[in-house]
Structure formats: structure tokens, C-alpha cells
Amino acid sequence: MVPVLSAIGLFFALSGFSAAPPAEPRLSIERGQARPQPGRLVLDGDFADPFVLRAGRGYYAFASGARGTHLQVAKSPDLTNWTRSDDPLPRLPGWAARTEGLTWAPAVLARGDSFVLYYTTRDASSGFQCISRAVAASPEGPYLDGSRAAMICQVGGHRGGAGAAAPEATLCGSIDPSPFVDADGTAYLLWKSDENAAACRTAPRLWSQRLAPDGLELLGTPTALLARDRGWEGDIVEAPSMIRHGDAYYLFYSANWYDSSAYAIGYAVCSSPTSGCRKMTGAGPLLASAGGLLGPGGQELFTDADGALWMAYHAWTAPRAGYQAGGERRLRLARLAFGADGAPLATLSGAP
Numbered sequence: 001m002v003p004v005l006s007a008i009g010l011f012f013a014l015s016g017f018s019a020a021p022p023a024e025p026r027l028s029i030e031r032g033q034a035r036p037q038p039g040r041l042v043l044d045g046d047f048a049d050p051f052v053l054r055a056g057r058g059y060y061a062f063a064s065g066a067r068g069t070h071l072q073v074a075k076s077p078d079l080t081n082w083t084r085s086d087d088p089l090p091r092l093p094g095w096a097a098r099t100e101g102l103t104w105a106p107a108v109l110a111r112g113d114s115f116v117l118y119y120t121t122r123d124a125s126s127g128f129q130c131i132s133r134a135v136a137a138s139p140e141g142p143y144l145d146g147s148r149a150a151m152i153c154q155v156g157g158h159r160g161g162a163g164a165a166a167p168e169a170t171l172c173g174s175i176d177p178s179p180f181v182d183a184d185g186t187a188y189l190l191w192k193s194d195e196n197a198a199a200c201r202t203a204p205r206l207w208s209q210r211l212a213p214d215g216l217e218l219l220g221t222p223t224a225l226l227a228r229d230r231g232w233e234g235d236i237v238e239a240p241s242m243i244r245h246g247d248a249y250y251l252f253y254s255a256n257w258y259d260s261s262a263y264a265i266g267y268a269v270c271s272s273p274t275s276g277c278r279k280m281t282g283a284g285p286l287l288a289s290a291g292g293l294l295g296p297g298g299q300e301l302f303t304d305a306d307g308a309l310w311m312a313y314h315a316w317t318a319p320r321a322g323y324q325a326g327g328e329r330r331l332r333l334a335r336l337a338f339g340a341d342g343a344p345l346a347t348l349s350g351a352p
Contacts, residue, residue: 048329049105049298050312055139062106070103088141097122109179116215117143118177128173154193172197180242187211188273190240206240208274223274243301254297261321263295264288294321309336
């Protein structure tokens with residue numbers, strides 16, 4: 001029998017924004033019953049790159065396409081019992097390629113009485129993955145994308161900002177969109193430039209840019225926040241997601257190769273949604289493979305009806321890490337809280 005990792009306590013010591021280097025997280029493993037069981041698998045089958053939206057009295061979990069769908073969505077009243085719905089994105093825009101399996105990483109932003117879905121799909125003209133948006137009147141869709149071109153499609157030479165691997169780099173598309181709303185209501189979109197795509201094979205970066213009030217356009221210019229520079233990250237950083245606690249912004253990200261047990265989650269602390277990010281997980285990741293949980297990643301943050309903070313993420317189940325091994329990236333949920341001293345405390349469950 002595969003051993004079960006019932007709960008993981010992750011403690012972080014933060015040193016503020018002084019010049020001193022940030023402390024590394026300390027990891028302790030507790031075995032025993034975790035109540036509630038936030039990591040209990042709640043959906044059968046592949047449900048990769050999850051995003052959970054709380055709307056009204058329910059929760060809506062979105063994921064990359066599988067079993068012939070462009071994207072997936074499931075609804076729950078309590079984060080425990082889930083019911084799948086139809087494909088939330090029944091049609092792709094005219095500029096997108098029709099090849100199956102190239103629609104990824106959905107995320108949703110509520111704007112007034114409507115909902116904006118950000119997602120990754122293949123730009124037929126360039127051949128690269130790019131980011132688009134679609135709109136619906138209800139959280140589960142259907143979402144309609146009437147765009148004539150991608151919302152974000154970083155292709156060709158581009159001069160980068162902070163965190164760039166070089167003053168100028170060739171970009172090979174854009175993936176993994178994630179919205180963030182600051183305390184004053186200003187919305188931003190984070191994403192990854194896909195330099196590790198086959199045509200580039202260079203170091204990818206994580207970006208941020210302000211959104212228009214309706215969420216349909218970007219304002220100003222993009223800023224590069226992070227690049228890969230730690231051994232545990234391999235050649236890749238991706239899947240950015242952000243939360244604010246006090247005056248600090250916590251940028252979570254996934255790193256290494258998604259189709260392996262080396263995939264893992266790290267985080268940085270930023271001074272704003274578009275600047276000043278310092279990695280806190282330098283020597284090792286925040287959450288890595290352990291017990292029956294392999295290759296955790298694709299994390300997104302959300303709050304429940306009581307205001308508690310959660311992380312949705314996917315992971316393989318041992319011993320099958322990777323699609324060629326017959327594995328599935330399945331949905332996990334985890335609680336994330338902050339201690340009295342401001343340091344975050346996460347309780348994660350990886351029970352397969």
C-alpha cells in the first residue's frame with residue numbers, strides 16, 4: 001500500500017523588506033488524522049491546473065481540458081461534494097487552432113454581473129500557446145470569446161524588466177493566466193512567458209500587468225517578476241498566483257517539469273503586484289513530492305464563505321507520475337492561514 005501523508009505543516013520565517021536575505025521555510029510532517037481533510041480527492045479523473053471560484057453560495061472548480069473538452073468545470077456547495085457541468089468554453093475564437101488538447105489553465109474573475117474567463121490556447125498563425133478571455137453571465141458558463149486576436153501573445157524579441165534572464169530575449173508564447181484583485185479593487189493579470197517552448201529552449205519568466213476595470217483589456221506595460229534561478233526549479237517556473245496579506249504580496253509558483261515527480265511549488269514575497277519580488281524558497285520548494293503525492297503544482301488561492309484561505313492544486317498519485325505512466329493530475333485542496341506574527345502557516349493534505 002502506498003503510504004499516506006495525512007498533513008504537512010509548513011512554517012515560514014519572513015524578514016520583512018530589509019536587505020537581509022529571507023529565511024528558508026522549515027518543513028515538519030505530522031502523521032495522524034487531519035480534521036477537516038482538505039486534501040481528500042474530490043473529483044475522479046484528470047483535473048489539471050485547477051482554479052476555484054466562490055460565487056453566490058457555491059464553488060466552481062475549473063481545469064484544463066480533458067476527455068474531448070476545451071475546459072472543465074465542476075460545482076460544489078461545500079468543497080466536498082462536486083458535480084461536473086458541461087464544457088464552460090464550448091467554442092474557441094476564430095484565430096485559435098482546433099487541435100485537441102491545447103486549451104489549458106483557466107482562471108475566472110468576477111466583474112459586476114459578469115464573469116471573465118482567462119485561458120491558454122494555440123494561436124494558429126504563430127503556432128504558439130497564447131492567452132485569451134471569454135465572458136459569461138453565470139460562473140459556470142457558457143463563456144463566449146468573440147476576440148479577433150489573443151489578449152497576450154508574447155512572440156519574437158521582447159525587452160524584459162526585473163527578473164529577466166537577459167536584457168532582450170526571444171519569446172515563444174504566453175500561458176497560465178491568473179487574476180489578482182488588490183485591496184483597493186484594482187485587478188491585475190499574472191502569467192508565464194513560454195520561453196521553454198520547443199522553439200526557444202531558454203528560461204521562462206513570470207509577468208504581471210494591470211487590468212482594465214471590466215477585465216477585458218490590459219493597461220500600461222507588463223513587468224517581469226521572476227525567472228528560474230534555483231536548482232530545484234529545473235528549467236521552468238510557471239503557474240503564478242498571488243495573494244495579499246497585510247502590506248506584503250505572496251507570489252506562489254510551480255517549477256520543474258510538470259510531467260514528473262520533480263514538479264513542486266515555491267513562493268516569493270513582493271512589495272507590489274508588479275515589482276519587488278524576492279524568492280523565499282531558495283534551497284528547496286514549499287511543497288514537493290512526499291508519500292503518495294507526486295509532483296504537486298498548478299496552485300491557485302481562494303477564500304471560502306467563512307473567509308478562510310485555501311489553495312487548490314493538482315498532483316499525481318504514486319506510483320504513476322506522468323501521463324505515459326498512466327497517471328492523472330487530480331484536484332487537491334489545502335488550507336492556508338497566517339500566524340499572529342504574520343508568518344504564513346499552511347496545512348496541506350496529500351492523501352491519494
